[in-house]
Amino acid sequence: MLSRVADSLYWMSRNIERSENNARVLSVQLIHMLEAQNQEASDRDWEEIVEVCASAKDYYSLYDRLDRETLIQYLTISPFNVNSLMNCMNYARENARSTRDILPEELWEVLNAFHLDQKEWQELPNTRQHTQDYLDRVIKTSMTSQGVIESSMSRGTPYTFIKVGKWLERAEKTARILNVTCEKNRKEADVPTDHYYYWLTALQFLNGYDAYIKEHPPTMESKHVLSFLIKEGTFPRSIRYCMDHVFEAVNKLEDGKISHYSEDLFQMLELIQDEITRTNIEEMDMNELMSFLDHFQDRCMTLSRMFSQTYYLIEPVHVK
Amino acid sequence: MLTNYQTGVYFDEMMKQDGAPKRHYQWFYQLVNQFTERDLMKKHETAQLNFLRQGITFTVYNHTGGTERTMPFDFVPIIIPRQDWEEIEKGMKQRMTALNHFLEDIYHDQEIIEAGVIPRELIENNPYYYNKQVSGIDIPLRNHIFLAGVDLIRDEKGQYRVLEDNLRNPSGMSYVFQNRYVMRQVYPELFFQHSIETLEHQLSELHQAVTSHLPANANPTKAATAVLLTPGIYNSAYYDHVFLAQQMGIELVEGRDLIVKDDVVYMKTIKGLKRVDIIYRRIDDDFLDPEAFRPDSALGVSGLLRAYQKGNVSILNGIGNGVADDKAMYVYVPDMIRFYLGEDPIIPNVETYFLSDPERLDYVLDHIHELVVKNVGASGGYDMLIGPQSEESEREEFKKKIIENPHQYIAQPTIKLSRAPAYQEGRFYPCHVDLRVFVMNGEKTNVLHGGLSRVALKEGSLVVNSSQGGGGKDTWILTESGDQHA
Numbered sequence: 001m002l003s004r005v006a007d008s009l010y011w012m013s014r015n016i017e018r019s020e021n022n023a024r025v026l027s028v029q030l031i032h033m034l035e036a037q038n039q040e041a042s043d044r045d046w047e048e049i050v051e052v053c054a055s056a057k058d059y060y061s062l063y064d065r066l067d068r069e070t071l072i073q074y075l076t077i078s079p080f081n082v083n084s085l086m087n088c089m090n091y092a093r094e095n096a097r098s099t100r101d102i103l104p105e106e107l108w109e110v111l112n113a114f115h116l117d118q119k120e121w122q123e124l125p126n127t128r129q130h131t132q133d134y135l136d137r138v139i140k141t142s143m144t145s146q147g148v149i150e151s152s153m154s155r156g157t158p159y160t161f162i163k164v165g166k167w168l169e170r171a172e173k174t175a176r177i178l179n180v181t182c183e184k185n186r187k188e189a190d191v192p193t194d195h196y197y198y199w200l201t202a203l204q205f206l207n208g209y210d211a212y213i214k215e216h217p218p219t220m221e222s223k224h225v226l227s228f229l230i231k232e233g234t235f236p237r238s239i240r241y242c243m244d245h246v247f248e249a250v251n252k253l254e255d256g257k258i259s260h261y262s263e264d265l266f267q268m269l270e271l272i273q274d275e276i277t278r279t280n281i282e283e284m285d286m287n288e289l290m291s292f293l294d295h296f297q298d299r300c301m302t303l304s305r306m307f308s309q310t311y312y313l314i315e316p317v318h319v320k
Numbered sequence: 321m322l323t324n325y326q327t328g329v330y331f332d333e334m335m336k337q338d339g340a341p342k343r344h345y346q347w348f349y350q351l352v353n354q355f356t357e358r359d360l361m362k363k364h365e366t367a368q369l370n371f372l373r374q375g376i377t378f379t380v381y382n383h384t385g386g387t388e389r390t391m392p393f394d395f396v397p398i399i400i401p402r403q404d405w406e407e408i409e410k411g412m413k414q415r416m417t418a419l420n421h422f423l424e425d426i427y428h429d430q431e432i433i434e435a436g437v438i439p440r441e442l443i444e445n446n447p448y449y450y451n452k453q454v455s456g457i458d459i460p461l462r463n464h465i466f467l468a469g470v471d472l473i474r475d476e477k478g479q480y481r482v483l484e485d486n487l488r489n490p491s492g493m494s495y496v497f498q499n500r501y502v503m504r505q506v507y508p509e510l511f512f513q514h515s516i517e518t519l520e521h522q523l524s525e526l527h528q529a530v531t532s533h534l535p536a537n538a539n540p541t542k543a544a545t546a547v548l549l550t551p552g553i554y555n556s557a558y559y560d561h562v563f564l565a566q567q568m569g570i571e572l573v574e575g576r577d578l579i580v581k582d583d584v585v586y587m588k589t590i591k592g593l594k595r596v597d598i599i600y601r602r603i604d605d606d607f608l609d610p611e612a613f614r615p616d617s618a619l620g621v622s623g624l625l626r627a628y629q630k631g632n633v634s635i636l637n638g639i640g641n642g643v644a645d646d647k648a649m650y651v652y653v654p655d656m657i658r659f660y661l662g663e664d665p666i667i668p669n670v671e672t673y674f675l676s677d678p679e680r681l682d683y684v685l686d687h688i689h690e691l692v693v694k695n696v697g698a699s700g701g702y703d704m705l706i707g708p709q710s711e712e713s714e715r716e717e718f719k720k721k722i723i724e725n726p727h728q729y730i731a732q733p734t735i736k737l738s739r740a741p742a743y744q745e746g747r748f749y750p751c752h753v754d755l756r757v758f759v760m761n762g763e764k765t766n767v768l769h770g771g772l773s774r775v776a777l778k779e780g781s782l783v784v785n786s787s788q789g790g791g792g793k794d795t796w797i798l799t800e801s802g803d804q805h806a
Contacts, residue, residue, distance in 0.1 A: 002577050003588045097375070097553050101566035105374070112375045157590070311590035 005099050006161045007313040012095030013165030019088035020142035021173045022053040023135040028204045048180045054083045085138050104152040114141045160249045171242035172300045177205050179293040186286040199225040206237045227281045240276050265310045272299050322748050331478045333398055333740035344401050367393050367506045376498050379556040392791035394742045398773040399796045409767045411667030416759050419644050421660040423464040427455045437659050438652050448642025453612055460533040464638035468759045474738035481670050487645040489602050492772045493758050494563035499794045517769040517797040527568040529762030530600055536631030538597045546598035547571045551619045561602050580623030585633045598634045605639050647696040647730050675726040684731045688715050691731045708734055742775055752776045754784050770795030
């Protein structure tokens, strides 16, 4: 397969996953906002949303202060935010368009339908209901895309690149959300606030509330939630689940053989798995957990770079 | 439905002057009469949506960038009786054989110039004549024209005439297949009563034509690797490229996916470099290789021409074909047929005047309101004047351009282009049509059954180009005989 095509598939998948995750975070927040106890707490929540869905630095380079409506606009349809839902979905469509010859026709149609409808969405009045509908549409489009991929793509190389993109994006997002939640926990450790609420939110952001509650009937212990979202091998958004599957996919791509060009990649994958296994969440305090999550996010970036280099997804540097 | 339909002075594909359908349209006519107006509206809408949803679009360029548009589809097919089609097929094969001889000749011995049939300066001054780059190269099968898209029109007597030979990068073949696909989905009833030549197998014919162009130095023990080279997603014909690559099962590559090393072409894959033997390119000559043509081209591949010259890679269509499908060279195609084949042309040209001829020039300036004037270098309906439909100011402007640069223009009498009914906005009305016939050449020649019927949907308009508001129709070749006396 062409390197450019592999790169497009990888990024198409990351972009779809990213928009789904961000749409869910925003959607959950819009509902929580209705119950927020005071303005101050609500504003703090929005700070975290920026950190999860984009970057605060980028946001403040454009705007002086955090204004709720501006922020919603920024995260949904702003052309100035590279991670806005509109941009991610447009990138995904362009990626799909440049690889149409190897993708299932329906996948292209799903992304194209979103694109065609989006024009109308942008012209609708900016109401809460409309925003929620838009977020729902993003989530459903991502889910439908995954359905098409699962039900009609051969489990060959193109499929594998799509899956690796998805799992890496997902693992990173889980780590990001947990990091922000831990940070909040740590800051407010002395205040008798409702920690239950933070962990519940983290679970909702990651679509894991229902799955968690089945395992841990109605308790919301931070250790349990963290353990669930980091190490639970059966939950498809836990860090461990995602990394196990990246490992499996690369292994399949290489027929289980380690070659000179893939050696570094395999070593990194094993190292990451090892680090996750060795981590004892029960015994870690918030500071330790945060540095574990920070470290893991760095690992994800390194891994993404190594993966790209191994398959020539990045234009090699020309030696003259 | 068609009760108030007037054929006027034009030749109509479907209707006779007395308001009755021609014999080969009888079935179609009766069936359509059974549809209610609501049915028709609904079906029409479904068909247009189908194209949009599938993203079967072309890109229209304007000053703000590109806009994706679908080509409007009209459901009234162009039906061609068997016997007429066989004549077209023969005519196309004859014409392509002569044109291919011509290309081989002018890049080698130039016999046709020596014989005084075509003036030397007409070839040497042609901007698409790449003598320096490609003369003397022996190409696989000596075939320069792997795919041609020949535009045919019919005059007021119903005589088919060639309007243009597109020998560089003719597009639109995907629409032929998609038109048929949508037609079957939306109007299945119409297919029950007709025996129509199928389009299946046509893409495998195309694939065979591609792979038969094995370069001289290809590894004989390995299956050849063919690719389709596209300028990318912003090109107006990108959908065409996707469709053809996918259907032929060959890789769709962009210039940046290819690299030339030691005069061999490779593509960059996730497992390293892979040798490429045959390139069906959809990039114009000028942009193909910055080393040999335009140095500012970002679409091409450096060193491609060297690989071609050495016989390490085949490039389809051949480089330098533009000299043969130029609007000026068009005038000489009947002479080419006589010179190389010793035959008379089966399908005639449209009468054409060179404005470089001073006598013609005076005539054209006096009669510009009756003529069509075209820039010999332009295509897609750009820089042309349709005399009878023009404003005084446009005519004056064109006269100035012609006097300044007479070599750049040709003129043709306005032909009463044939028409066919089109159904748009709830009614049938007559629209001008033409037909793009696709000829594929490899080890053998194959003409795609039917081709792409294009229709000028704007009432009264003569321009069928999709970039100028034209649409498409399905084209049916009847498999039964006996319907030709319509």
